Amino acid sequence: MSSRNSDDDEKQEFIAPSSSSSPALIGEDEDDGSSRSTPELRDRKPLREKLDLLQPLTSERKHNKIVFSKSIFKQIIWVIYVMTPIVIISTYLLQNLLLFVRYGNINGYQNNEARSFYRPDLPSSFNSKSGRYDDLNIEFYDLKDYQASSDGWNNDERVLFCVPLRDASSHLDMFFNHLKNLTYPHNLIDLAFLISDSQDTTLKDLKRHLKDVQNDADESMRFGRINIYEKNFGQSIGQSFSARHGFQAQGPRRKLMAIARNWLLSTALRPDHSWVYWRDIDVETCPGTIIEDLMHHDKDVIVPNVWRPLPDWLGYEQPYDLNSWQESEGGVELAENLDDNAVIVEGYVEFATWRPHLAYLRDPNGDEEVEMELDGIGGVSILSKASVFKNGANFPAFSFQKHAETEGFGKLCRTMGYSVIGLPHYTIWHIYEPSTDDIKHMEWMAEEERRRLERLKVKKIYDKAWKLAFEDVEPDWDLLKFNVFKNTDLKRSIQVDWEEKRNQFR
Numbered sequence: 103m104s105s106r107n108s109d110d111d112e113k114q115e116f117i118a119p120s121s122s123s124s125p126a127l128i129g130e131d132e133d134d135g136s137s138r139s140t141p142e143l144r145d146r147k148p149l150r151e152k153l154d155l156l157q158p159l160t161s162e163r164k165h166n167k168i169v170f171s172k173s174i175f176k177q178i179i180w181v182i183y184v185m186t187p188i189v190i191i192s193t194y195l196l197q198n199l200l201l202f203v204r205y206g207n208i209n210g211y212q213n214n215e216a217r218s219f220y221r222p223d224l225p226s227s228f229n230s231k232s233g234r235y236d237d238l239n240i241e242f243y244d245l246k247d248y249q250a251s252s253d254g255w256n257n258d259e260r261v262l263f264c265v266p267l268r269d270a271s272s273h274l275d276m277f278f279n280h281l282k283n284l285t286y287p288h289n290l291i292d293l294a295f296l297i298s299d300s301q302d303t304t305l306k307d308l309k310r311h312l313k314d315v316q317n318d319a320d321e322s323m324r325f326g327r328i329n330i331y332e333k334n335f336g337q338s339i340g341q342s343f344s345a346r347h348g349f350q351a352q353g354p355r356r357k358l359m360a361i362a363r364n365w366l367l368s369t370a371l372r373p374d375h376s377w378v379y380w381r382d383i384d385v386e387t388c389p390g391t392i393i394e395d396l397m398h399h400d401k402d403v404i405v406p407n408v409w410r411p412l413p414d415w416l417g418y419e420q421p422y423d424l425n426s427w428q429e430s431e432g433g434v435e436l437a438e439n440l441d442d443n444a445v446i447v448e449g450y451v452e453f454a455t456w457r458p459h460l461a462y463l464r465d466p467n468g469d470e471e472v473e474m475e476l477d478g479i480g481g482v483s484i485l486s487k488a489s490v491f492k493n494g495a496n497f498p499a500f501s502f503q504k505h506a507e508t509e510g511f512g513k514l515c516r517t518m519g520y521s522v523i524g525l526p527h528y529t530i531w532h533i534y535e536p537s538t539d540d541i542k543h544m545e546w547m548a549e550e551e552r553r554r555l556e557r558l559k560v561k562k563i564y565d566k567a568w569k570l571a572f573e574d575v576e577p578d579w580d581l582l583k584f585n586v587f588k589n590t591d592l593k594r595s596i597q598v599d600w601e602e603k604r605n606q607f608r
């Protein structure tokens with residue numbers, strides 16, 4: 103038989119069971135009328151018989167074909183159905199196996215060692231001097247083990263590093279440079295961020311930076327626990343310099359900031375923290391040793407001086423944080439005369455307190471170790487013993503002795519008997535952000551510069567035209583002058599007797 107015929111046979115075997123059980127129909131399906139009376143058709147009789155004989159086999163195939171061959175699509179679904187759980191389970195097992203081989207556990211970290219990659223949080227058993235677990239997995243802390251000492255870095259004292267954030271993505275590069283430069287052992291620093299009422303990409307950028315630092319090949323660069331919290335408090339005052347610093351904005355803004363700080367602190371503070379360090383995101387210049395520099399004073403609450411650089415046309419530099427001050431008679435008197443709910447904010451002419459400000463007492467060449475007692479403090483950079491908060495201090499979100507937020511915190515700490523200290527000659531620098539007036543002035547300066555350049559251009563053209571239009575006769579005149587005066591005594595002086603002349607005309 104030709105190859106076509108053998109194809110036909112195969113086709114018959116395939117079609118027969120599904121289309122009709124009658125062998126007569128096979129021929130009809132298969133051939134047109136011209137081939138029906140040919141010898142080949144007669145030769146097919148044994149094939150039909152053969153098909154009849156194979157009937158049980160054909161129905162079995164029919165079954166198999168329904169299951170396996172009805173459509174390729176079904177097969178693909180089947181493979182996916184079977185393989186998906188296998189792939190998931192084996193990936194999970196492989197991952198855990200790799201972690202186990204590397205760390206000896208499947209959590210991806212080792213006790214007393216920096217962890218290998220970023221995770222949102224770590225069990226509090228991570229790292230030295232933390233809680234201990236018993237057989238029942240009960241965590242136990244002997245709180246006397248977590249006190250704060252002046253050289254905490256030698257005693258494995260953990261620092262909770264708190265950063266409130268709002269629309270802060272533009273400051274993150276600068277902030278992480280500072281963070282990486284910190285000399286306090288990074289594995290003893292737990293980072294806690296609270297992002298509120300932000301419209302920009304703060305959260306996304308923050309996570310990217312944290313992943314980078316926690317994946318640093320140098321394990322000593324990696325930090326301890328890292329927590330990011332997001333919570334909006336409905337802050338509607340803009341984040342521009344002038345919006346933030348307007349007098350009217352101060353009361354509501356400071357109360358909301360106080361609430362934000364309290365949330366951040368109470369959510370992140372753990373039993374194993376000995377210190378709490380507060381830091382604003384927008385600090386431009388700060389020593390990497392800041393934690394140790396403040397810590398070694400061994401005070402309950404301590405702040406550095408905070409200034410900001412200025413453009414040359416504004417005088418190069420200026421005190422920034424006026425919230426660190428000592429109480430004065432004027433301040434006490436003012437407070438007595440205000441409503442119970444009033445909040446004094448320092449540094450505004452509306453509140454004349456005549457208080458000595460830490461910022462203005464700075465001597466650039468002064469001894470950085472000099473201390474000054476304070477009553478109110480600013481929040482740009484505060485180091486505090488954790489026990490201060492654990493004992494109940496917080497940032498008043500209401501009028502506490504006519505103050506709120508960090509200034510209220512200072513007052514509260516003094517009331518609780520804590521030492522609250524500022525360092526007048528130890529300075530860190532906040533960024534310069536232009537105010538609305540500064541921006542106007544800068545626009546005016548830019549316009550002036552544009553005009554000056556324009557005038558310069560015009561003058562150049564005039565100078566050129568002048569040269570072309572007029573002949574320079576200066577050398578000729580010099581020659582002529584010489585010839586005209588060569589026989590004249592130019593030094594001769596003529597004396598006129600004016601008295602005589604006057605008499606003549608009388």
Ligand SMILES: Nc1nc2c(ncn2[C@@H]2O[C@H](COP(=O)(O)OP(=O)(O)O)[C@@H](O)[C@H]2O)c(=O)[nH]1
Nearest residue numbers: 266267268270296297298337346362382383384
């Ligand atoms: N969570 C939170 N953080 C804020 C809010 N407002 C400001 N911040 C952050 O708090 C810190 C101090 O705020 P900033 O506006 O720089 O204060 P200023 O320098 O005293 O005017 C910065 O790190 C800000 O990103 C807020 O409403 N919520």
Ligand SMILES: [Mg+2]
Nearest residue numbers: 382383384532
């Ligand atoms: Mg700021």
